[in-house]
Amino acid sequence: MVTKMPEGEAEPVSLVTIKEPVDLIRLSVDERIYVKMRHDRELRGRLHAFDQHLNMVLGEAEETITTIEVDEETFEEVYKTTKRTIPMLFVRGDGVILVSPPSTTS
C-alpha cells in the first residue's frame, strides 16, 4: 500500500521555488541563457543580472542577427546571419521577446 505524504510537505522543489514566471529567470542566474530579441536578433550568454523589466547583463554574449535578402533575379529569399561576440553586454528589457533557461539552450 502506498502511503500518501501529508499535503504541503512533499512538494517538489521546482514547485516551491517557482511561484511566478520571473523565478524561472532567477534560477538561470550564472547560467548560459538564450534571449530572443525584437528585429530578428538573438543572444546567447551567461546571465549576470536582470530586473523586472528584463534589463539584463550578459557575459560572453553572442549576438546573431538574421536578415532576409531577396535575390534580384530569382526572387529567392536568402537568410543571412551575422554573429558577433561581446564580452560584457547590458541589454535593455524593452527589446526582449523571450528568455530561455539553460536546459533548452543549445
Next chain:
Amino acid sequence: MVPTYCKFVIFNKIVRLTSKMLFYSFFKTLVGHEIIVELKNDICVTGRLHSVDQFLNIKLIEVCVSDPEKYPYMNYISESFIRGSVVRYVQLPVNSVDSQLLQDAARKEITIR
C-alpha cells in the same frame, strides 16, 4: 514612538524603492569608464560615462561615433545625453564589472520584490 507594524511598512517601502534600482546603481559604479552605447537605430556611440539617472538616461562625454561616414552629423558632437528608452545595448568594460556582486544583487532584488 513608532509602532512596530509601521516600522515594518516603512522598511518594506524603502526596500522596494531601492530594489528597483539595481541597474541604476550598477551604472553609477561605471561612471568614468569607456562604454559603447548601441541605439535602436543602429548608431553606436562610444564615450566616457559621465552620469546616469533612474530612467537609465545616459550622459556621455568624449563621444565618438563608430561609423562617421554614415552619420556625418554626429561628427560635431562631443557630449551627448541619450534617452534611456532609445538604448538597445550597452557594451561594458569587462574588467570593471564584478559579476559575482551583480549576481548576488540580482538574486536579492528579485527575491525582495
